[in-house]
Amino acid sequence: MTVPVEHGSNHAVIEAAVARKEATLTYFLTFQGTLLCAAVEAGVLALVQRPVAAVGNDAQPVVVDMPVEQLRPGFDQFLTNAPPTLDRAVQFGRFGTVRLGRAKDQRCVTLTWQGQFLSAFTDGRIVTGADLGDWEGFLPISATELEMLRQILTNDWIIRSSGALVRAGSVALEHWYTLRLGDLKLDLRDQLPFDAAHWPFRLTVLQDGWRIEQLCLYRPLIYFTAFNSPTVLSQFYISIRSLRELGQYRGRILLITDRPRDEIVANLPSAVADQLDLVHLAPNDQAGFVAARFKILDLDWAARFQPVMYMDADLVFDTAIEPMLCAVARSDQLSAPLEPFSPMRSAPCAGSGLIQLEGLSPGFAVGFNFGTVGIPNLPAHASTLRLIRTIMMTHAALHGRTALGWLEQEVANYVSFRLTPFGPAINPFVRYGGWPNTEPSTDGRVGLVHFWPALDAEAKLAAMQSYRHRIDAAIAAPG
Numbered sequence: 001m002t003v004p005v006e007h008g009s010n011h012a013v014i015e016a017a018v019a020r021k022e023a024t025l026t027y028f029l030t031f032q033g034t035l036l037c038a039a040v041e042a043g044v045l046a047l048v049q050r051p052v053a054a055v056g057n058d059a060q061p062v063v064v065d066m067p068v069e070q071l072r073p074g075f076d077q078f079l080t081n082a083p084p085t086l087d088r089a090v091q092f093g094r095f096g097t098v099r100l101g102r103a104k105d106q107r108c109v110t111l112t113w114q115g116q117f118l119s120a121f122t123d124g125r126i127v128t129g130a131d132l133g134d135w136e137g138f139l140p141i142s143a144t145e146l147e148m149l150r151q152i153l154t155n156d157w158i159i160r161s162s163g164a165l166v167r168a169g170s171v172a173l174e175h176w177y178t179l180r181l182g183d184l185k186l187d188l189r190d191q192l193p194f195d196a197a198h199w200p201f202r203l204t205v206l207q208d209g210w211r212i213e214q215l216c217l218y219r220p221l222i223y224f225t226a227f228n229s230p231t232v233l234s235q236f237y238i239s240i241r242s243l244r245e246l247g248q249y250r251g252r253i254l255l256i257t258d259r260p261r262d263e264i265v266a267n268l269p270s271a272v273a274d275q276l277d278l279v280h281l282a283p284n285d286q287a288g289f290v291a292a293r294f295k296i297l298d299l300d301w302a303a304r305f306q307p308v309m310y311m312d313a314d315l316v317f318d319t320a321i322e323p324m325l326c327a328v329a330r331s332d333q334l335s336a337p338l339e340p341f342s343p344m345r346s347a348p349c350a351g352s353g354l355i356q357l358e359g360l361s362p363g364f365a366v367g368f369n370f371g372t373v374g375i376p377n378l379p380a381h382a383s384t385l386r387l388i389r390t391i392m393m394t395h396a397a398l399h400g401r402t403a404l405g406w407l408e409q410e411v412a413n414y415v416s417f418r419l420t421p422f423g424p425a426i427n428p429f430v431r432y433g434g435w436p437n438t439e440p441s442t443d444g445r446v447g448l449v450h451f452w453p454a455l456d457a458e459a460k461l462a463a464m465q466s467y468r469h470r471i472d473a474a475i476a477a478p479g
Contacts, residue, residue: 026068027061027146028111028138029188030120033173035146036062036138038093045094047118047126052146052173053153061146064090071100071109071140072192107189108137139177139189148194152179152203152215158326159184160202160214165326181215201306201377216329217377221305223254225292226313227283231457233259236313237267238464244272246471247317247448251275251325252305256292258282287392287401290408294389296378303378309426312371314434314452314460316467318445324429328374333423334381335374336412337430337450342367344417349406351413362417370409371452374426384420388412434463442467442474 028036034049039059041048050059073084086102086109098118101110111118116128117136129136141149153173157166159181166182174180177188186205195204203215222243226236236255243249253272255264256279265273279299283289293310296302307328328335342350343366350367375381391411395404404410416422429447433440434454449467454460 024065024067025063025143026066026071026140027063027143028109029141029173029177030126031108031137031139031176032120032122033175033177034120034124036120036126038062038095047095049120049124049126053150062092063143064092066090068140068142068145068193073106103137105137105189108139110136111138139192141192144196145192145194148196148199148203149173149179149188151200156218157181158216158218158329160216160330163323163326163330165218165322184213186213198380201380217306218326218329219305220249220251220307220309220325220329221254221302222249222251222309222311223256223293223296223302224311224313225256225281225289227258227281227289227292229457231461232313233257233264233267235457235461235464238461238468239311239313239315239317240268240272242317242468243321244269244275246319247321249317249321252277254279254296254299254302256281256295285401287396287407291389291392293373293408294385294392297382297385297389303382306377308375308378310373310375311448312450312452314454314457314464315372315448315450316464316471317448318442318467318471319447321429321447324374324426324447327425327429329376331374331376331423331425333376333421333425334384334416335423335425335427336368336370337372337427338366338368338424339432340366344413348404349409349413351410351417353404354410354414355417358418360417365417367409367413368416368422369430369432369450369452370412371450372426372430372448384415387419388415391415433467434460439463439470440467442470445471 030036030049032049035052035055037048037050037055037059039046039048047062048059050056055061071086077084084102084106086100088100089097090100092098095113099112101112103110113128119127119129119136121127153171154168156168157171158164159166164182170182172180173188179186179188179191186207190206190209201217205213205215207213224236226232240253253275254277257264258281261278264278265276279295281292281295283292296308302308307325309325309328339350343364344350344352344355344362346352347367355362388408388411392407431440431446431449432453433449434451436455440449451460451463454463
């Protein structure tokens with residue numbers, strides 16, 4: 001379908017319409033899984049197909065200034081069981097008048113120009129014909145929905161029911177409006193309008209028109225804090241190398257530190273340096289050191305990631321951590337690994353002091369370690385993290401900065417017990433090491449070993465070095 005074009009005339013109209021991004025704009029998807037566009041070809045303006053996520057500079061999406069709801073069967077029609085009829089004329093710029101009708105599936109529309117149905121061919125052309133078939137249907141989609149679809153097509157996702165991680169390269173919009181994510185196939189017509197209640201981190205979709213599934217965004221961020229002490233920085237360097245080399249992690253890394261970037265990257269492989277962002281912070285006591293992890297709440301850009309994980313510097317990653325990251329992203333709760341030996345009723349590190357002061361009884365509940373924290377995403381859980389941060393600050397103001405020996409961990413356990421329980425997502429992937437005269441086994445590695453039980457920073461560093469050497473030897477050993 002083509003018309004002669006006066007240079008720049010119709011493109012200006014289309015560009016102006018697209019730039020408005022108003023809620024009233026409706027776009028059209030073809031049954032080939034492409035977007036209906038207009039482009040100048042050989043001196044004429046033609047309707048063409050373009051990939052949804054890559055229209056290119058030579059084309060512009062075709063839009064009509066009409067709310068998409070007017071082109072879809074609505075709830076009122078369902079109530080009355082009335083057939084969803086449609087016969088409406090709209091302007092397609094220099095193409096003139098196009099009539100919209102109802103396609104056979106009752107959810108798509110037909111486009112009729114000069115008495116001929118528009119049809120999307122497999123070779124990318126838009127042609128006209130007199131016969132009405134399934135391939136003459138076009139799926140109306142709003143500007144907001146189109147942008148959501150583009151985000152779906154260009155990001156990694158976790159299928160929540162199975163835990164399967166689907167990379168963006170395995171996400172596609174295919175024939176017959178099939179949205180494919182790995183082995184999962186969805187009819188896009190069943191998904192519109194998208195449920196945006198938890199977007200962009202979660203999207204509820206329907207298989208076969210009724211079976212509930214959820215897609216969880218996978219865009220991980222792992223962050224650390226390391227200050228002041230050369231020994232702690234040495235721990236961090238071991239940890240970060242193991243994260244890439246043994247944890248096989250390729251996502252973004254954030255370090256909150258008082259050291260300059262040049263010093264940090266000089267001690268890391270170049271590939272790790274490319275993944276690394278730094279935020280400069282200069283606390284000057286233990287309360288400040290442990291509270292620095294909550295600075296993440298003040299970084300607007302960090303709110304784009306899922307999952308977000310905090311890690312102390314004194315740990316070694318010992319196998320691929322993708323399963324742990326996926327488990328956190330699928331969870332509805334903040335998570336931290338349990339300390340089975342720290343009962344909440346008696347262990348100060350598990351918040352027993354705060355819990356007892358309220359006259360509460362935690363029964364046989366045990367506390368968790370706050371040195372590894374799984375955050376599904378910050379927007380959903382910032383209020384809980386802010387509450388922990390606030391209680392730390394107000395308690396310190398009232399009773400001194402050293403009143404709680406395990407400041408952040410005591411408060412986190414207390415908040416978990418009183419208000420927002422932490423979940424178990426991270427627990428299967430964390431082991432503890434560093435006790436005197438013991439070493440963690442290199443068999444059955446599950447994710448990471450946290451060496452907090454060691455007596456001091458030097459002992460932690462020595463235990464980390466020893467464990468990494470033993471892992472390397474085990475991997476290098478024949479058989």
